[in-house]
Amino acid sequence: MKLEFPGYVRDNGMVGVRNYVGVMSTVACANEVVRAVKNNVKGCVPILHHQGCCQLPPDLEKVENTLISLGKNPNLGAILIVSLGCEGISADKIEKALIKFGKPIKKVVIQEVGGSFKAVELGSKMVAELVRHISSCKRDKVDISNLTLGIKCGSSDATSGISSNPATGVAVDMIVKDGGTVVFGETTEFIGAEHILARRASDKKIVKKMYEMVNDMEARAKSMGVDMRKGQPTPGNIAGGLTTIEEKSLGAISKGGSCKIKGILEYPEFLNDRKGLFIKDTPGREPEALTGFVAAGAQVVVFTTGRGAPQGHPIAPVIKVCGNPKTCKNLASHIDVDISSVLRGDTTIKEAGEEIFQKIVSVASGEKTRAEINDYNETMEIWVKGPII
Amino acid sequence: MEKLALVINPKDNVATALKDLKKGFIVVLDKNEKEVKVELCNDISLGHKFALEDINKGTKIIKYGESIGTATKEIKKGEFVHIHNVESDRGRGDLK
Numbered sequence: 357m358k359l360e361f362p363g364y365v366r367d368n369g370m371v372g373v374r375n376y377v378g379v380m381s382t383v384a385c386a387n388e389v390v391r392a393v394k395n396n397v398k399g400c401v402p403i404l405h406h407q408g409c410c411q412l413p414p415d416l417e418k419v420e421n422t423l424i425s426l427g428k429n430p431n432l433g434a435i436l437i438v439s440l441g442c443e444g445i446s447a448d449k450i451e452k453a454l455i456k457f458g459k460p461i462k463k464v465v466i467q468e469v470g471g472s473f474k475a476v477e478l479g480s481k482m483v484a485e486l487v488r489h490i491s492s493c494k495r496d497k498v499d500i501s502n503l504t505l506g507i508k509c510g511s512s513d514a515t516s517g518i519s520s521n522p523a524t525g526v527a528v529d530m531i532v533k534d535g536g537t538v539v540f541g542e543t544t545e546f547i548g549a550e551h552i553l554a555r556r557a558s559d560k561k562i563v564k565k566m567y568e569m570v571n572d573m574e575a576r577a578k579s580m581g582v583d584m585r586k587g588q589p590t591p592g593n594i595a596g597g598l599t600t601i602e603e604k605s606l607g608a609i610s611k612g613g614s615c616k617i618k619g620i621l622e623y624p625e626f627l628n629d630r631k632g633l634f635i636k637d638t639p640g641r642e643p644e645a646l647t648g649f650v651a652a653g654a655q656v657v658v659f660t661t662g663r664g665a666p667q668g669h670p671i672a673p674v675i676k677v678c679g680n681p682k683t684c685k686n687l688a689s690h691i692d693v694d695i696s697s698v699l700r701g702d703t704t705i706k707e708a709g710e711e712i713f714q715k716i717v718s719v720a721s722g723e724k725t726r727a728e729i730n731d732y733n734e735t736m737e738i739w740v741k742g743p744i745i
Numbered sequence: 746m747e748k749l750a751l752v753i754n755p756k757d758n759v760a761t762a763l764k765d766l767k768k769g770f771i772v773v774l775d776k777n778e779k780e781v782k783v784e785l786c787n788d789i790s791l792g793h794k795f796a797l798e799d800i801n802k803g804t805k806i807i808k809y810g811e812s813i814g815t816a817t818k819e820i821k822k823g824e825f826v827h828i829h830n831v832e833s834d835r836g837r838g839d840l841k
Contacts, residue, residue: 513792514761514791514792514793514794515791515792517809518751518753518761547835547836548811548812548813548833548834548835549811552811574835574836577836577838578836578837578838579838580838581838581839582838582839583832583833583836583837583838583839583840584833584835584836584837584838585828585833585836588836594827594828596792597761597762597790597791597792597793597794597827599794599806599813599814599826599827599828599831599833600813600814600831600832600833600834600835601833601835601836602811602812602813602814602833602834602835603808603813603814606808606809606811606813607809662792680791680792681791682791699763699764700747700763701747701748
């Protein structure tokens with residue numbers, strides 16, 4: 357029998373591990389209203405970013421599609437869209453796509469309702485009704501194949517590549533073998549390790565796309581005419597013992613486990629009903645990478661860290677796993693799974709991986725992560741490739 | 746006996762410290778089921794690397810059995826291996 361967890365089964369059959377109303381800003385200029393609404397009503401999460409206008413059409417489309425995908429995430433039971441009214445992306449398109457997907461959607465347009473005070477008042481009332489509406493949804497037992505996990509490493513050091521990342525790889529294999537789904541990315545951290553990942557692709561098209569994706573990322577870094585060191589690896593990574601991007605990458609990819617890679621997703625892409633292990637084209641930086649995984653449909657994220665990173669994400673609980681004994685002590689209030697015993701030789705990678713797996717199931721069932729308890733969840737961003745104009 | 750450092754792959758020419766280690770320490774390592782003894786030329790912090798053998802300038806530094814960059818100067822056995830003596834081969838917009 358497959359492992360089960362209690363989740364929120366939505367009308368479209370998808371399963372959330374949290375039950376929030378998303379208050380979604382369509383453009384940087386609507387963020388203040390979103391924040392005020394969030395402060396007025398309990399049970400909602402803010403979807404804030406700095407995109408949505410004065411960008412070239414491919415980026416505008418990317419932002420629009422990423423917001424639609426975020427709205428589809430099953431942790432959100434309903435959504436309020438907050439638009440300024442003159443932005444480059446279309447709030448109507450987002451609204452239509454999410455209504456079609458079967459979610460309760462409301463919209464408020466700041467310029468149409470008479471300014472920010474009115475938008476906050478109307479938006480707060482709308483969100484209050486949506487919270488009332490979704491709060492009757494109860495958790496029901498579902499099997500683990502309904503789970504989509506995002507995986508990320510951040511503020512990495514040399515312990516990440518020898519403990520927390522390979523241990524996460526064990527948990528990833530357990531989820532994929534049980535019929536679940538895992539998404540990983542951070543294309544920058546494939547540089548120097550792409551040939552190893554390529555061996556795990558389930559067909560040649562995936563290999564070709566992966567090399568194109570990595571070359572594109574490296575070419576953009578090189579276009580600045582400098583050595584990318586300090587950008588990647590970061591000064592923090594370097595202080596933690598990581599010398600080059602190749603070393604960082606070789607340590608990073610082990611968190612993806614050992615299963616075949618089923619496909620590659622563009623940044624805004626939502627998985628829908630696809631299952632298995634997928635790669636998503638994202639940068640390494642946390643706010644953009646986490647948003648990419650949540651936009652794919654991840655209800656939970658495992659985030660390995662060496663030096664200690666506090667942030668979560670508004671839509672999905674983020675589980676912090678750490679293998680560095682100094683960090684586990686210094687930043688204990690940010691670490692959910694302390695596997696520093698691996699470095700001492702008291703715990704095997706497999707045992708640590710099983711502990712991470714148990715934590716994923718527990719968090720999916722309702723256990724709160726440190727980032728949720730600490731209320732450190734607002735930072736997010738949408739990745740764009742072109743200039744702000 | 747407590748493990749002080751780790752050789753991840755038998756092809757590696759560097760090891761990773763599993764705790765803060767002092768200059769002059771003699772670290773006994775397991776490489777390809779053979780015992781390797783290395784006397785440290787520098788203090789090596791947790792997570793940082795030292796050379797398992799003498800490494801010539803221009804030689805690839807191998808960790809996880811794969812290249813992580815190139816030695817920019819001669820590195821002695823037991824010496825600290827990091828950004829002062831290793832450069833990346835990737836993402837180098839500064840090289841034509």
